[in-house]
Amino acid sequence: MASVLVVGSGGREHALAWRVSQSDVVDAVYTAPGNGGTPNNIPIQPDDIRGLADFAAERNCFTIVGPEAPLAAGIVDTFAERGLGIFGPTKAAAQLESSKAWAKGFMGRHRIRTARSAVFDDASDAAEYVDSVDYNVVVKADGLAAGKGVIVCSSVQEAKDAIRSMMEQGRFGGAGKRIVIEERLSGVEASYIAMCDGRVAVPMATSQDHKRIYDNDEGPNTGGMGAYSPAPHVDAEMAGTIQTEIVDRTLSGMREEGCPLTGFLYAGIMIQDGTPYVLEYNVRMGDPECQPIVMRMDFDLYGYAAAAASGRLAGMPPPRWRPEHAVCVVLAARGYPGAYTKGQPISIPDTDAHTAVFHAGTARRDGRLLSSGGRVLGATSLGMTLRQAVERAYHTADDITWSGKYYRRDIAAKAL
Ligand code: AMP
Numbered sequence: 001m002a003s004v005l006v007v008g009s010g011g012r013e014h015a016l017a018w019r020v021s022q023s024d025v026v027d028a029v030y031t032a033p034g035n036g037g038t039p040n041n042i043p044i045q046p047d048d049i050r051g052l053a054d055f056a057a058e059r060n061c062f063t064i065v066g067p068e069a070p071l072a073a074g075i076v077d078t079f080a081e082r083g084l085g086i087f088g089p090t091k092a093a094a095q096l097e098s099s100k101a102w103a104k105g106f107m108g109r110h111r112i113r114t115a116r117s118a119v120f121d122d123a124s125d126a127a128e129y130v131d132s133v134d135y136n137v138v139v140k141a142d143g144l145a146a147g148k149g150v151i152v153c154s155s156v157q158e159a160k161d162a163i164r165s166m167m168e169q170g171r172f173g174g175a176g177k178r179i180v181i182e183e184r185l186s187g188v189e190a191s192y193i194a195m196c197d198g199r200v201a202v203p204m205a206t207s208q209d210h211k212r213i214y215d216n217d218e219g220p221n222t223g224g225m226g227a228y229s230p231a232p233h234v235d236a237e238m239a240g241t242i243q244t245e246i247v248d249r250t251l252s253g254m255r256e257e258g259c260p261l262t263g264f265l266y267a268g269i270m271i272q273d274g275t276p277y278v279l280e281y282n283v284r285m286g287d288p289e290c291q292p293i294v295m296r297m298d299f300d301l302y303g304y305a306a307a308a309a310s311g312r313l314a315g316m317p318p319p320r321w322r323p324e325h326a327v328c329v330v331l332a333a334r335g336y337p338g339a340y341t342k343g344q345p346i347s348i349p350d351t352d353a354h355t356a357v358f359h360a361g362t363a364r365r366d367g368r369l370l371s372s373g374g375r376v377l378g379a380t381s382l383g384m385t386l387r388q389a390v391e392r393a394y395h396t397a398d399d400i401t402w403s404g405k406y407y408r409r410d411i412a413a414k415a416l
């Protein structure tokens, strides 16, 4: 029997730990540091790589990493040096996510379709560039910014304000000292996520996130306010195109460049006029996409992750997916992604058998469940139809209470 350590503390990590706990060959799941819903919380922070390695060694754990920061800091390299099993990319491979400038260069070298762009270290050069192009742009901090380092602009003035806020006012700290400016594309978005072992990429079920804070995709970008799976606009033909022209090329390109990619590869896609473009790469599961995807898994996630970590995906049976639709509605603290209050007592009613409430920003103190972050919970339901899944998830979302609960009312509405 295996022990598994899940690193992270969000809804994604709760969902991963929940699914891994159901494996017939796993008898212990630990979460570091976890949240108010995760099993066996270990008080070690994701940036304490040595502490995590010591724990994994002591308990003989296989480790699955949720968030990007420890991956970019080299957790996989350290674990590998110590002979510890871990599922995730090396620091070199994590550059696909940790530097948007590097990722754009990589896509250029390997003919992977993405928006036209330029990289800047100087604010006045960037402003001049914005004046010189005849299309709207998106301004992106080069480094990691918790999913918030992207400003989609509708005018030259907005773009210049975005450049100033990142490069001169330090809005995203060091992550925004260098920026990428790219053409603003339009179309429908999809999250295409695959499990990779360096050579082979096994696609996960398709999904779609809802990035903006308000209904009808208004307001600022967030980490993600809800997701559903499958995404109807990614039909078998589109999935095949994304797999061969984007995902497989990414894997072979990474191998050619000497940094083969193991772990989850997440391509954020914009389908414009029937053609998929890469908006960004992540080298981890999406959050909240993970929640509906995990609900639909009908295979042993631990077995797959362990096979991927040792380059054995080609020998695995194809993953099986439940035929139902899944929807996750994120419940956030009012004010997120700006300032919000924490420490509010939360009450979660019993749910139906088709629903799981995944915790994100929650903590337990003196036996009470309190809010402790911006995205607090994810009400996630299966349904025979998308409508049924939506109704179940919203039924649960409505019944959960705390002071300052906020959620979008239109998750999956466009697909209905
Ligand atoms: P990213 O973190 O790079 O995925 O960007 C966050 C969000 O910004 C995406 O999900 C899109 O909604 C939007 N976005 C990013 N790049 C572009 C682009 N080139 N054109 C239009 N929207 C974009």
Ligand code: GLY
Pocket: 147, 209, 223, 224, 282, 285, 286, 287, 288, 289
């Ligand atoms: N939900 C988007 C992300 O995880 O980056």
